[in-house]
Amino acid sequence: MxxxxxxxxxxxxxxxxxxxxxxxxxxxxxxxxxxxxxxxxxxxxxxxxxxxxxxGLIDAHVHITLSAPFNEVDTMTREEVAIRSAKISEEMLMRGFTTVRDVAGNTLGLKSSIDNGYATGPRILPSMAAISQTSGHSDYRQNRAQERIGQHEDSPMMKLGAMKVADGRAEVLKAVREQLFMGASQIKIMAGGGASSTFDPLDTLQYTLDEMKAAVEAASDYGTYVAAHIHTADAMRRAAEAGVMSFEHATIMDDEIAQIIKEKGIWVVPSYFTSSLIAERKIPLPNEETYRKTERVGKAMFKSAELIKKYDIQNLAFGTDCVGERDVHATQLNELGAIEQTFDTITALRMATSNCGRLFELSTYQHPYQEGKLGxxxxxxxxxxxxxxxxxxxxxxxxxxxxxxxxxxxxxxxxxxxx
Ligand SMILES: [Zn+2]
Incomplete structure (x- = not known):
C-alpha cells in the first residue's frame, strides 16, 4: 500500500x-x-x-500503568489497571504521541496488544519494574506498619510489576535480568531520593557504586542501558561513575556534574511542566513531606536549566513524567510549551522527536522497533x-x-x- x-x-x-x-x-x-x-x-x-x-511526538518518561495516586493504585485489581492503561494509551496517541518510553510499569501486555491491533496507543519501549534498594524510591510501602510486607510478601505496587526492590550485587543482577526477560528495552533504577515517596529524603544516595555498576553490567551485557531516577548532584556523580546513561529529572545540578554529563554524553530527561504542577499542589501527593520535597525540586530545576545552557548539553530528551488520573496525562502537551519557554522552539521540537529517537537507539538489539528510524x-x-x-x-x-x-x-x- x-x-x-x-x-x-x-x-x-x-x-x-x-x-x-x-x-x-x-x-x-x-x-x-x-x-x-x-x-x-x-x-x-x-x-x-x-x-x-x-x-509523531515522543515522550521518554511516562508511567501509563500508574493511572491513579499510588495509594489508590495499591487497591486496584490488575484488570482495573489494565483497562485504565488502555484508555490512557489511546488518549496519548490521539494527542499526537506515537512513541513513549515507559519508565516504571508492567506494560508488556499493553505493548503487545497495541502492536497486534487489539488496543490503540503509541509504540511502547517498556522498562518494566523500576528497581530500587529497600527504603529507596521503589519501596512504596505506604506506612511503617507495612514492614511485614517485604519480609514475607511484596507490596501491591510490586505485585503489579511497577516496582521492584533488590539489594546487593546478586539481587540487583537478578532483578535487572528479570526485567530483560520480560522484554524491557532499557532498565530503570532509582539512584537517589524521590519526591513522591514518603520514606526516602531527597538527599539520600540510593544504591552503592557497586550495586549500580551491577545494574549497568547486566543491562550492557544485553546490549542496552540504564536510566536512573535522580535528583541531586552527588547521586548524579555516583551514577555517572557507574555508567548510567539516562538521567531522569536531574533537577539539582552543580557545575561539576553538568560538565561530567556533557563529557560523557549522558542524556538528561527533565520534566518542567509536571514538576511545576506538583509544586503548585495541583497533583495529589500522599502527605506534606512529599509536597515539601517537590517544591524544592521544582525551584532547583530551572537553575539546572541554566547549567544545561552554560555547558551546552545537547543530549536532552522530552519526558513529561505524567502520572496519575487521565486529567494529569491530559496535560502531556504542555511540556512542549514549558521547554520552549525554558529554552527555545527548536529545542522543544527536537527533544520531542529526533532526540528521543537517538536516545532510544542506546537499546541496540533490545530496541523493539528496529525496522525504521523514530522521530x-x-x-x-x-x-x-x-x-x-x-x-x-x-x-x-x-x-x-x-x-x-x-x-x-x-x-x-x-x-x-x-x-
Ligand atoms: Zn517518573
Whole structure:
C-alpha cells in the first residue's frame, strides 16, 4: 500500500528550517521518499493543504500503568489497571504521541496488544519494574506498619510489576535480568531520593557504586542501558561513575556534574511542566513531606536549566513524567510549551522527536522497533507523523492545540484525519 502526502512542508525533526512544498511517499509502514513525486505512483493521495508534516511526538518518561495516586493504585485489581492503561494509551496517541518510553510499569501486555491491533496507543519501549534498594524510591510501602510486607510478601505496587526492590550485587543482577526477560528495552533504577515517596529524603544516595555498576553490567551485557531516577548532584556523580546513561529529572545540578554529563554524553530527561504542577499542589501527593520535597525540586530545576545552557548539553530528551488520573496525562502537551519557554522552539521540537529517537537507539538489539528510524521524517523512517495546520518552527502552540493536529499516522495507519 502506497500513500502519498502532497502539498506539504516538512519539519524533519532536526533542522530549524522547513523543507517547503514537497510530497512524502509512504510504503506500508515506512517513509520511502521525500521530494517531488509523481502521484500516479500512489494508491492513495492525501492533500496536506499546505500544512506541516512533522514526526509523531515522543515522550521518554511516562508511567501509563500508574493511572491513579499510588495509594489508590495499591487497591486496584490488575484488570482495573489494565483497562485504565488502555484508555490512557489511546488518549496519548490521539494527542499526537506515537512513541513513549515507559519508565516504571508492567506494560508488556499493553505493548503487545497495541502492536497486534487489539488496543490503540503509541509504540511502547517498556522498562518494566523500576528497581530500587529497600527504603529507596521503589519501596512504596505506604506506612511503617507495612514492614511485614517485604519480609514475607511484596507490596501491591510490586505485585503489579511497577516496582521492584533488590539489594546487593546478586539481587540487583537478578532483578535487572528479570526485567530483560520480560522484554524491557532499557532498565530503570532509582539512584537517589524521590519526591513522591514518603520514606526516602531527597538527599539520600540510593544504591552503592557497586550495586549500580551491577545494574549497568547486566543491562550492557544485553546490549542496552540504564536510566536512573535522580535528583541531586552527588547521586548524579555516583551514577555517572557507574555508567548510567539516562538521567531522569536531574533537577539539582552543580557545575561539576553538568560538565561530567556533557563529557560523557549522558542524556538528561527533565520534566518542567509536571514538576511545576506538583509544586503548585495541583497533583495529589500522599502527605506534606512529599509536597515539601517537590517544591524544592521544582525551584532547583530551572537553575539546572541554566547549567544545561552554560555547558551546552545537547543530549536532552522530552519526558513529561505524567502520572496519575487521565486529567494529569491530559496535560502531556504542555511540556512542549514549558521547554520552549525554558529554552527555545527548536529545542522543544527536537527533544520531542529526533532526540528521543537517538536516545532510544542506546537499546541496540533490545530496541523493539528496529525496522525504521523514530522521530524523524527521512527516507527509511517509520511512517509515524502528524500533519499540523501551521508552522511548528514559528512556535509550538500550533502543535499543542490538538485541533491543529489534522492527521495522526502511526506505522503507516491513519488514526485521525480532519484535513
Ligand atoms: Zn517518573
Amino acid at each position: 502506497k500513500k502519498l502526502i502532497v502539498n506539504a512542508n516538512v519539519f524533519n525533526g532536526v533542522d530549524a528550517q522547513l523543507i517547503e512544498n514537497v510530497s512524502v511517499l509512504i510504503e506500508d509502514n515506512l517513509i520511502t521518499q521525500i521530494g517531488e513525486i509523481d502521484s500516479s505512483l500512489a494508491d492513495e493521495v492525501i492533500d496536506a493543504k499546505g500544512g506541516t508534516v512533522m514526526p 524523524q521524517i527521512v527516507e527509511g523512517a517509520y511512517a509515524d507523523l502528524l500533519i499540523i495546520d501551521g508552522n511548528p518552527l514559528a512556535g509550538v502552540a500550533c502543535v499543542m492545540d490538538t485541533q491543529n493536529q489534522k492527521m495522526i499516522m502511526k506505522d503507516g495507519v491513519v488514526y485521525k484525519n480532519t484535513l
